[in-house]
Amino acid sequence: MSIFSKFDEIRTAFSALTENGRNPFDIRFEKIVSPTEAILDGRRILLFGTNNYLGLTFDQACVEASVNAIREAGTGTTGSRIANGTYSGHTKLEQEIASFYGRRSAMVFTTGYQANLGLISTLAGRGDHLLIDADSHASIYDACKLSSAEIIRFRHNDPNDLARRLRRLEGLPGSRIIVTEGLFSMLGDSAPLREIAAVKRETGAYLIVDEAHSMGVLGKHGRGLAEVAGVEADVDFVVGTFSKSLGAVGGFAVSDLPDFDLLRVVCRPYMFTASLPPAVIASVSAALRRVATDNLLGARVLSNSRRLYNGLAQAGFELGPEPSPIVAVKIGDRELAIKFWNALIDGGVYLNLALPPATPSSQSLIRSSVSAAHTEAQIDRAIAIITDTGYRLGVLNENDTRIAMPAAE
Amino acid sequence: MLASHVDNVEAEIIKVVTARIPAGVQVSGQTRIARDLGLDSVAVMDFVMDIEDHFDISIPLDRIAEVETVDDLRNAVEALLKEKA
Numbered sequence: 442m443s444i445f446s447k448f449d450e451i452r453t454a455f456s457a458l459t460e461n462g463r464n465p466f467d468i469r470f471e472k473i474v475s476p477t478e479a480i481l482d483g484r485r486i487l488l489f490g491t492n493n494y495l496g497l498t499f500d501q502a503c504v505e506a507s508v509n510a511i512r513e514a515g516t517g518t519t520g521s522r523i524a525n526g527t528y529s530g531h532t533k534l535e536q537e538i539a540s541f542y543g544r545r546s547a548m549v550f551t552t553g554y555q556a557n558l559g560l561i562s563t564l565a566g567r568g569d570h571l572l573i574d575a576d577s578h579a580s581i582y583d584a585c586k587l588s589s590a591e592i593i594r595f596r597h598n599d600p601n602d603l604a605r606r607l608r609r610l611e612g613l614p615g616s617r618i619i620v621t622e623g624l625f626s627m628l629g630d631s632a633p634l635r636e637i638a639a640v641k642r643e644t645g646a647y648l649i650v651d652e653a654h655s656m657g658v659l660g661k662h663g664r665g666l667a668e669v670a671g672v673e674a675d676v677d678f679v680v681g682t683f684s685k686s687l688g689a690v691g692g693f694a695v696s697d698l699p700d701f702d703l704l705r706v707v708c709r710p711y712m713f714t715a716s717l718p719p720a721v722i723a724s725v726s727a728a729l730r731r732v733a734t735d736n737l738l739g740a741r742v743l744s745n746s747r748r749l750y751n752g753l754a755q756a757g758f759e760l761g762p763e764p765s766p767i768v769a770v771k772i773g774d775r776e777l778a779i780k781f782w783n784a785l786i787d788g789g790v791y792l793n794l795a796l797p798p799a800t801p802s803s804q805s806l807i808r809s810s811v812s813a814a815h816t817e818a819q820i821d822r823a824i825a826i827i828t829d830t831g832y833r834l835g836v837l838n839e840n841d842t843r844i845a846m847p848a849a850e
Numbered sequence: 851m852l853a854s855h856v857d858n859v860e861a862e863i864i865k866v867v868t869a870r871i872p873a874g875v876q877v878s879g880q881t882r883i884a885r886d887l888g889l890d891s892v893a894v895m896d897f898v899m900d901i902e903d904h905f906d907i908s909i910p911l912d913r914i915a916e917v918e919t920v921d922d923l924r925n926a927v928e929a930l931l932k933e934k935a
Contacts, residue, residue, distance in 0.1 A: 575895070575896065575899070585911060591908075591910040591912075592910055592911035592912065593908045593910060593911075594895060594899065594911070596899065605903075606908055609906065609907065609908050610908070797890055797892065797893075798891050798892040798893070801892075802896075803890065803892070803893055
C-alpha cells in the first residue's frame with residue numbers, strides 16, 4: 442500500500458482528464474510576449490485566462506521601479522518581518538494601501554492566499570462563528586480548517602439564508618464573522634453586498650470582503666464592490682491581492698479597527714513566512730499609484746468585459762449571471778468541456794478549464810478573464826474562435842443565437 | 851417542530867438525499883454519502899445544507915468532515931437537536 446494510494450480516485454480522474462489532450466494544470470508557455478499574448482507549442486496564442494485585469498505586468502513604470510529596487514535592496518529579504526525586520530518599502534506600501542482604501546491600517550502578506558488564510562483563521566478563534574459563502578475561494582476554506590471557530594456555510598449570495606443561519610446562533614456566545622467576495626472567481630458574479638451589510642448591522646457581526654478580483658476593476662476609485670455598493674463603512678476588513686490587477690504577487694488586508702496591528706504578533710501565516718522581496722514591493726507600489734490616478738484603466742477593463750460577455754451571449758452561449766472581467770461559459774458535460782478547452786488552444790486562444798469540485802453547482806466551465814490591455818480586435822477574435830469551436834463541438838447550434846442584449850452596466 | 855419529525859431523523863435524511871440523486875438508487879443507514887452516491891466534496895456540503903434547513907439546525911464544517919455514512923449524519927443531527935432542545 443503506497444502512501445499515495447489515498448489519491449487513487451484522483452489519479453484515475455486526472456488520467457481521464459489528460460489522456461486526450463493537454464494537462465490543464467501544467468500548461469507550459471515558452472514565452473510571455475505581453476499581458477495578452479504568449480508563445481505555446483511554438484505558436485502565438487491569445488491570453489484570455491490570466492486575471493491580468495489591468496494589464497500592468499509589463500507597465501514601464503512598474504518594471505523600472507522593480508529593477509531599481511533589486512539594485513538598491515537586493516533580490517530577497519531572506520526571511521520573515523518578525524525575525525529579519527521590515528524594509529522601508531514594506532512600511533511605505535502598507536501606508537499607500539491604507540490610504541488607497543481610506544483606512545487606518547494595512548498589512549501586507551506574501552500571497553493573497555496567505556492573506557485570507559492568516560486574517561480569517563486568526564480573527565475567528567475558539568467559540569467564534571465563521572459564516573462563509575458556500576462558493577468561497579479555496580483560501581477561505583483552508584482558513585476555516587486552520588481556525589478553531591465553528592464554520593457555517595450560507596447559500597451562495599443569499600442574504601436571507603445568511604440571516605437565517607445567524608438566527609440559529611442566537612443566545613450562543615462568541616463573535617460572528619461573515620466572509621464574502623467582491624467578485625466570485627468562477628462565474629464572475631458579485632455579492633449582494635448592500636443586503637449582506639444590512640444583515641451584518643442587524644446582527645452585530647463583523648464583515649470581511651475579499652476583493653481579490655474586484656480591486657482596481659470595480660468602483661470609481663477602484664476600491665471594489667464595497668465602494669460600488671456604498672457600504673465601505675460596514676466592511677470591517679477588506680482582503681485583496683497584488684497578483685491580479687496589480688500584476689505581481691502578494692496579498693493585503695486593511696481595516697479601521699484600532700487593534701488591527703495586533704495581528705502582526707498573532708497571525709502565523711504572516712509571522713512565519715518570508716516577506717515580499719523589494720522588487721515585488723516596488724512594482725506593486727508603482728501599480729497602485731497608477732490605479733489611484735488613472736480611472737481609465739478600470740473603465741477600459743469593464744468595457745472590454747462587456748464586449749466579450751455580450752459577444753458570447755449573442756452567439757448563444759450560457760454564461761455567468763452578469764458581465765464582469767470574469768466571463769465563464771457553461772458547458773454541461775465534463776468531457777465536452779475538456780475537449781472544448783483543448784480545441785480553443787488549438788484555435789489560438791487560452792482560457793481556464795474549471796471543473797467540479799472547484800466550481801459551483803458541479804458545473805464544468807470554460808473561464809476567461811478580460812484585461813484592460815486587450816484590444817477590441819483581440820476580443821473579437823476570441824469571440825470568433827470560441828463561437829466557431831462551439832458550433833464544431835455542438836455546444837451551439839444554428840437556432841441558439843440570441844437577440845442582441847443591451848450592454849449592462 | 852413536530853416530535854415525529856425528529857423521531858425519525860434517518861427517514862427524513864433519506865428523503866432529503868433521495869431528492870439529490872438519480873432515481874432508483876437505494877439509500878440506507880450504512881450508505882456512504884460521498885462514495886456510494888457519487889457526490890463530490892462540494893455536493894456533500896450542499897446536501898448537508900438541505901439537511902440543516904430541514905431540521906433548522908447548523909452542522910459546523912468540522913462535524914461534517916467526520917460524517918461518512920447516513921448513520922453518522924443521523925447521529926450528528928440528533929446530537930444537535932438535543933443541544934438545541
